[in-house]
Amino acid sequence: MSATISIPEQLPDEGAPPLRRWRWARKHPTLIIGGLMLLLVVVISLAAPWIATHDPQDLDPIARMQPPSAEHYFGTDALGRDVFSRAVWGGRVSLIVGLSVAALATMAGVFLGLTAGFVRWSDGPIMRVMDGLMAIPGILLAIALMAVTQASLTTVIVAITIPEIPRVARLVRSLALTLREQLFVEAAHAVGTRLPTILWRHVLPNTVAPLVVQATFVAASAVLIEAALSFLGVGVPAQTPSWGNMMAEGRNYVAVAFHIILYPGILLALTVLAINLLGDGLRDALDPRLARQL
Template sequence: MASASVLNPADVSPGSVKVAEPTRDIMPPVKVRKGLWGFMWRNPTIAVGGTILLLMVIMAVFAPLFWTVDPTALAPARRTREPSLEHWFGTDMLGRDVYSRVVYGARVSLIVGFAVALFSSIIGLTIGLVSGFVRWADGIIMRIMDGLMSIPSILLAIALMALTRGSVGNVILAITVAEVPRVSRLVRGVVLSLREQPYVDAAVAAGTRTPVIIWRHILPNTIAPMTVQATYVCASAMIVESILSFIGAGTPPIIPSWGNIMAEGRALWQVKPYIVFFPAVFLSITVLAVNMLGDGLRDALDPRMAKRI
């Protein structure tokens, strides 16, 4: 059998060896967008919902700059006029400009939505942390929350408003009381899963006090789900406020709000539908924007919902 010859490197001349060309990348390089623009590009739902909500906030804050007039000014000679260049959304049965009332009405809905989301999140977070981590208090607190949740939120808000006079502050208080149980149960469920984690057991074994464990180990992990829940509470609060104002149990009729505008125009719905149509459209768009923002935050903050790796 012939033996294979071994190539000696010393016998190879430099010009007889060719170096292979580097292979080309089959896949094009991936452009990673960073910063705020990259975050918005990866989360279009947050971008769209946040942009619409920001425009609504700007409209509410700078309402006098958007070619509006006094939303409470009466002009009986101009009542129930159709939309025109002079009155973009027409006038109501008292001659008030519907466009100005809709723009100023955004203030009430946004204030109520943001305030209820803030207060219910703070109160619900406190109750949920205590109930989820302190075992002996769980039974007492949760039975109270279950009792409140057994009553529909709108009925509970109507009952609370019946005990007080109509004002924006009382509306915020009534809706907050109705929304706190839902936030507290969400936080409690998160805490129940977190307190069984090894790092919490290690902190307990090391003699760390309960308030310190809650502040350092439990609270940071509840911020993300509570933030998402706050957006849904905000949207729900706007709808409940409009319902209360529509049935006469919310803000006083003198205050322009989307619910009041629709309530005043329902008697003329068949002949002058624009009085109800425009505030309803603005309410729907605002609630949709808040819900889109909440869905986007859920996808961005929950790794299990991530669409891209």
């Protein structure tokens, strides 16, 4: 016996009438706008080898700190590197970090949250550890972890993932505490279904909608923290094109070459805005209480 929480409003399928799709889009404009903005960032980042007009590592001392022009769309930095090409390539770092942290934090949080919610003796120890991690600001914990490791993209992902796990674990635990009292879970226990099967077949499907929304907010937070770590000099290696590194290199030349820090900052802000809009839109579309108010 299995049951899942019903979602009153589903995403429109490809065969839906155009008028129906248009009405659905009007009800969820943030989801559409955020999805299109994020899709544009993803396409530009994936197409970086073809869109970039220069090699992001090429140095041209003669063309140092030039303003935007037809040859250098976003100008050049203090070493004569093309800002546009580095900004396009830098999007890959932010997207990799955001998606990786969201995936890893969600998987770890689901495991810990379900364990705490259904294995009663483990609830106290697990949640006290999660509370301890949440007591430390995420950026400070990430800086501390980076200080004792070698700077690389992998260590940045791990350092950002650890502070994000408690947010997901607490969400899943609260859902698990509610679901374990439902009749379909009790019925599965009554017929002798093993706990892993109950979690996989009956509980986990009911956590998908809130987890998807939470994962988007985790991804947005990870993109910001990665940029902050790189800006502070403890993120990805300095030679790697990333928006945080570009802004860190350009902060000393704001008065004479503001474009070095302007364009990476705009791209970072737009990416985080797109992910947050997507998360808000998914929350509105998947939450039955909000759906009934539309």
